[in-house]
Amino acid sequence: MKVKNKIKNKGLIVSDGCCVEYGDTLALDNVTFTVNEGKLVAVVGPNGGGKSTLFNAMTGLVPIANGSLKIKGLKPNKAKSLIGYIPQKNLINWNFKLSVKQVVGMGLTKNNSFNPFSNKNNKIIEEALNQVGLIEKIDDNINQLSGGQLQRIFIARTLTQGADILLLDEAFSAVDVGAQEDLMEIINSIKLDGKTILIATHDINNIEEKFDEVLCLNRHCCAYGDSSKVLTKEVMEEMYGSHNQMFNNHRPGNHGSKNGN
Amino acid sequence: MGIENLLEPFKYDFMIRSLITAILSGIMLPVLGSFTINRNMGFMADAMAHATLPIIAVGVFFGFTISALGVPAAIMIALLLAFIIKNTEVGEDTAIGIIFSSFFALGFILIAVFKVSINLEDLLFGQILAVSTFDVIVVSGLFFTVIGILLVFFKQLLFYSFDPVGAEVRGLNVSFLNYLFLIILSLAIIGSLQTVGIILVLSMLIIPAAAAKLATKTFIDSVIVSVVFGVIAAVSGLYLSYYFNLPSGPSMSMVSTMIFVIAFITRKFKNSIKLYS
Numbered sequence: 001m002k003v004k005n006k007i008k009n010k011g012l013i014v015s016d017g018c019c020v021e022y023g024d025t026l027a028l029d030n031v032t033f034t035v036n037e038g039k040l041v042a043v044v045g046p047n048g049g050g051k052s053t054l055f056n057a058m059t060g061l062v063p064i065a066n067g068s069l070k071i072k073g074l075k076p077n078k079a080k081s082l083i084g085y086i087p088q089k090n091l092i093n094w095n096f097k098l099s100v101k102q103v104v105g106m107g108l109t110k111n112n113s114f115n116p117f118s119n120k121n122n123k124i125i126e127e128a129l130n131q132v133g134l135i136e137k138i139d140d141n142i143n144q145l146s147g148g149q150l151q152r153i154f155i156a157r158t159l160t161q162g163a164d165i166l167l168l169d170e171a172f173s174a175v176d177v178g179a180q181e182d183l184m185e186i187i188n189s190i191k192l193d194g195k196t197i198l199i200a201t202h203d204i205n206n207i208e209e210k211f212d213e214v215l216c217l218n219r220h221c222c223a224y225g226d227s228s229k230v231l232t233k234e235v236m237e238e239m240y241g242s243h244n245q246m247f248n249n250h251r252p253g254n255h256g257s258k259n260g261n
Numbered sequence: 262m263g264i265e266n267l268l269e270p271f272k273y274d275f276m277i278r279s280l281i282t283a284i285l286s287g288i289m290l291p292v293l294g295s296f297t298i299n300r301n302m303g304f305m306a307d308a309m310a311h312a313t314l315p316i317i318a319v320g321v322f323f324g325f326t327i328s329a330l331g332v333p334a335a336i337m338i339a340l341l342l343a344f345i346i347k348n349t350e351v352g353e354d355t356a357i358g359i360i361f362s363s364f365f366a367l368g369f370i371l372i373a374v375f376k377v378s379i380n381l382e383d384l385l386f387g388q389i390l391a392v393s394t395f396d397v398i399v400v401s402g403l404f405f406t407v408i409g410i411l412l413v414f415f416k417q418l419l420f421y422s423f424d425p426v427g428a429e430v431r432g433l434n435v436s437f438l439n440y441l442f443l444i445i446l447s448l449a450i451i452g453s454l455q456t457v458g459i460i461l462v463l464s465m466l467i468i469p470a471a472a473a474k475l476a477t478k479t480f481i482d483s484v485i486v487s488v489v490f491g492v493i494a495a496v497s498g499l500y501l502s503y504y505f506n507l508p509s510g511p512s513m514s515m516v517s518t519m520i521f522v523i524a525f526i527t528r529k530f531k532n533s534i535k536l537y538s
Binding site for chain 1: 298299300301414416417419420422423424425426427428429430431432433434474477478479480481483
């Protein structure tokens with residue numbers, strides 16, 4: 001119990017000066033932050049800012065060149081069972097015409113899952129699909145689902161896995177506004193079950209309403225903290241540079257002006 | 262064509278042996294082919310088949326039969342290909358192309374230099390009618406190994422094939438799964454060389470699987486139907502080979518192609534009906 005409290009106080013995900021290199025490129029440079037249990041965190045930043053790299057580091061897919069990154073006090077490659085990962089759509093091989101049930105059931109697949117005909121996990125799969133509101137799609141082909149439904153199916157896959165931490169990479173790309181709201185509703189209900197959820201997103205509109213905290217990345221950690229406070233003008237400038245002008249200029253009440261004046 | 266015509270070839274022992282190996286190849290190649298076409302690995306599989314030539318040339322020179330060389334050659338080729346592709350910086354497709362052509366060329370040079378007594382036409386296009394009892398035992402062994410491994414690791418291979426990153430994050434040993442699939446693919450290819458030959462083994466690997474994909478709605482159904490198509494192609498090809506004195510590989514390949522054309526036309530026809538109804 002003492003150990004558990006110690007871990008909780010130290011944070012669920014602790015990045016301390018974490019650096020990741022790809023050849024000559026420093027994709028993450030001295031990134032420091034701490035995510036506590038049960039938080040819903042947006043990971044924002046420009047393309048190439050290191051959002052996916054951070055997820056890759058957290059899941060043990062890329063080595064940490066310097067500093068440290070711990071999940072519940074464990075190194076990422078020892079903490080795989082704790083993490084449910086929802087990849088970007090383009091990383092999936094859509095040639096495979098699989099059923100929703102098969103994809104959700106993959107969360108239960110381990111190195112020693114040897115019986116291809118086993119049905120003992122049906123109940124767990126059904127429960128997970130109920131939780132994301134798609135039980136009626138259980139026998140549908142995965143290729144027939146919309147972007148929002150697909151995200152929900154992959155969330156269900158992480159639920160069958162029993163992961164404590166969910167990482168959603170570009171969760172809202174190719175998802176329309178209505179489906180985004182449905183998705184957020186489900187994410188919030190999962191959060192209530194005690195899950196910690198990190199979502200990499202480009203959508204910074206109303207971010208303070210949707211998320212507890214925001215992690216701002218542009219190869220380094222520009223800021224991390226309360227979603228209602230962290231996105232200051234300086235942080236936006238640091239993250240998006242010249243793009244920031246675009247965000248400032250094109251906002252409600254500032255129509256038709258190229259320079260924002 | 263009466264039942265006696267169908268049974269006539271099997272009064273000869275060599276035809277029974279041929280039938281057994283044809284059916285075994287007609288099952289294991291399309292099953293693996295279903296994974297191969299969805300993973301866009303057709304070129305890789307073709308390279309594997311062609312890369313067997315130098316190993317066969319050296320093996321036969323030292324007095325081994327093609328069947329006896331099967332297992333070590335398959336493992337060697339799979340590991341070598343995977344290693345070269347993983348460690349190359351020229352791109353997977355280019356690396357496969359280089360291995361494909363250079364190994365094939367090396368095979369012909371070795372055959373010429375060592376004056377290896379191989380009937381090249383049989384090796385390239387298959388000669389199922391020359392299958393020995395030893396060949397049947399080896400191919401049966403390869404068949405049960407390939408299907409057994411596939412059944413045991415089916416869930417992991419499917420997960421890895423569908424979502425390689427997700428599978429790795431889940432903690433699956435994806436490097437092991439990658440090598441395992443290449444090894445069983447290589448075993449199936451080598452086990453089928455006598456039946457369809459180096460050049461046409463690809464047709465039995467991918468054409469029944471591609472036809473089945475057109476004819477079905479799910480991956481699992483496509484695997485099952487690909488086996489049906491594969492066995493039909495293999496057995497029909499064997500009959501054509503027997504009655505019209507044709508090489509077995511091309512006969513099976515042509516039947517596969519006919520099945521694919523029928524599946525393709527049926528699919529187009531169904532889509533048109535849906536569109537206008």
